[in-house]
Amino acid sequence: MRRIVMSKQKSGLIKRILKDHFDGFWKLNAYRFPKSYQADIKETVEKAIRFGTTDLGCSRYECLGCEGTPKPVFVCFTCKSRFCHKCGKKYTDDWSDSQQEKIFDVPHRHMVFTIPKEYHNRIFYQTLLQINYQSLV
Numbered sequence: 008m009r010r011i012v013m014s015k016q017k018s019g020l021i022k023r024i025l026k027d028h029f030d031g032f033w034k035l036n037a038y039r040f041p042k043s044y045q046a047d048i049k050e051t052v053e054k055a056i057r058f059g060t061t062d063l064g065c066s067r068y069e070c071l072g073c074e075g076t077p078k079p080v081f082v083c084f085t086c087k088s089r090f091c092h093k094c095g096k097k098y099t100d101d102w103s104d105s106q107q108e109k110i111f112d113v114p115h116r117h118m119v120f121t122i123p124k125e126y127h128n129r130i131f132y133q134t135l136l137q138i139n140y141q142s143l144v
């Protein structure tokens with residue numbers, strides 16, 4: 008029983024942190040982000056804060072076949088943002104499922120190579136693409 012309560016508290020922690028601190032953070036740091044991104048960033052965070060409330064809209068479900076006056080159930084719409092920890096998790100799971108349908112059903116390894124920032128340039132990427140192409144053909 009205690010475990011369920013702790014889980015509920017944790018699930019709202021990020022939302023509470025955003026709710027309590029985003030406005031202050033944004034007032035001090037908005038200038039650090041490109042102007043063209045600022046409206047999207049603010050909108051995305053505000054959606055994540057309103058996640059799970061009727062602010063984003065909701066559907067009402069009730070059984071019309073039940074006797075008496077059944078209580079309707081309201082299901083709040085999600086924000087559908089990858090930034091939101093719940094919607095982002097769903098997005099990642101869906102993406103992972105779709106990728107699994109595309110890859111060959113054979114044993115394989117997934118490897119990620121990182122490149123030092125100093126090598127992030129067009130010539131390096133062109134050379135890397137050529138080497139990759141040559142190794143495949």
Ligand SMILES: [Zn+2]
Binds near residue numbers: 054086087088092
């Ligand atoms: Zn969300």
